[in-house]
Amino acid sequence: MWPANSNVKCPPDSAEAATSTEKASHLCVLETERLVLRRMTTDDAEFILKLVNEPSFIRFIGDKGVRNHADAVQYIQTGPVASYQRFGFGLYLVELKESRVPIGMCGLVKRDSLPDVDVGFTFLPAFWSKGYAFEAAVAVKAYGTNVLGIGRLVAITNPDNESSIKLLEKIGLRFERMIRLSEDASEIKLFASDV
Numbered sequence: 001m002w003p004a005n006s007n008v009k010c011p012p013d014s015a016e017a018a019t020s021t022e023k024a025s026h027l028c029v030l031e032t033e034r035l036v037l038r039r040m041t042t043d044d045a046e047f048i049l050k051l052v053n054e055p056s057f058i059r060f061i062g063d064k065g066v067r068n069h070a071d072a073v074q075y076i077q078t079g080p081v082a083s084y085q086r087f088g089f090g091l092y093l094v095e096l097k098e099s100r101v102p103i104g105m106c107g108l109v110k111r112d113s114l115p116d117v118d119v120g121f122t123f124l125p126a127f128w129s130k131g132y133a134f135e136a137a138v139a140v141k142a143y144g145t146n147v148l149g150i151g152r153l154v155a156i157t158n159p160d161n162e163s164s165i166k167l168l169e170k171i172g173l174r175f176e177r178m179i180r181l182s183e184d185a186s187e188i189k190l191f192a193s194d195v
């Protein structure tokens with residue numbers, strides 16, 4: 001029933017969980033060699049407050065206006081959690097498997113402004129250059145393709161985001177064209193899995 005994909009070891013999260021260990025396994029979506037990707041809850045607000053206020057996040061993804069704990073709770077509820085409910089996927093929290101330390105977000109996003117589902121990722125700078133983003137993004141891409149059956153996956157990035165472009169190419173996405181998410185927005189690069 002659950003695909004024999006080495007990146008997908010977590011059970012589907014359906015039942016109510018009682019203990020924190022049960023809860024963690026209940027929320028788990030993907031497991032890789034070094035990482036666990038799990039659904040976010042409002043308990044992750046402090047980490048999200050830090051992550052979305054990193055200068056690199058604001059520069060390359062944008063200012064989400066998350067200034068305090070309550071803003072972070074709202075961001076989680078209206079962003080990732082709403083996406084899980086609406087689409088069955090979303091941005092997941094990435095944790096180190098051994099310590100369960102949260103290090104970033106990676107997952108799938110369906111935006112009103114794009115016809116396709118895109119792969120997204122952001123990590124705290126302390127966890128860059130260790131291959132964690134690559135490991136998470138490979139697993140998410142395989143999950144989107146093999147488990148969710150999404151035929152065409154895309155990704156968007158600023159033209160000057162070299163780290164992101166390098167990572168997208170490493171996971172097998174190819175530059176397709178420049179796009180704008182809205183009429184007054186800057187041009188960004190669209191990468192796709194089926195170019």
Ligand SMILES: CC(C)(COP(=O)(O)OP(=O)(O)OC[C@H]1O[C@@H](n2cnc3c(N)ncnc32)[C@H](O)[C@@H]1OP(=O)(O)O)[C@@H](O)C(=O)NCCC(=O)NCCS
Pocket residue numbers: 056057060061121122123124127128129130131132133134135156157158161163164167
């Ligand atoms: C984009 C982002 C996630 C890339 O993170 P990253 O850590 O550079 O990406 P990777 O996981 O692919 O790591 C690559 C580096 O780890 C090194 N590495 C070390 N151990 C590794 C391993 N076991 N496996 C693979 N790479 C490894 C690679 O050699 C590579 O080094 P290099 O950059 O010097 O060539 C990160 O820069 C980020 O969070 N940026 C801010 C948010 C953002 O821009 N998001 C994207 C919006 S479109």
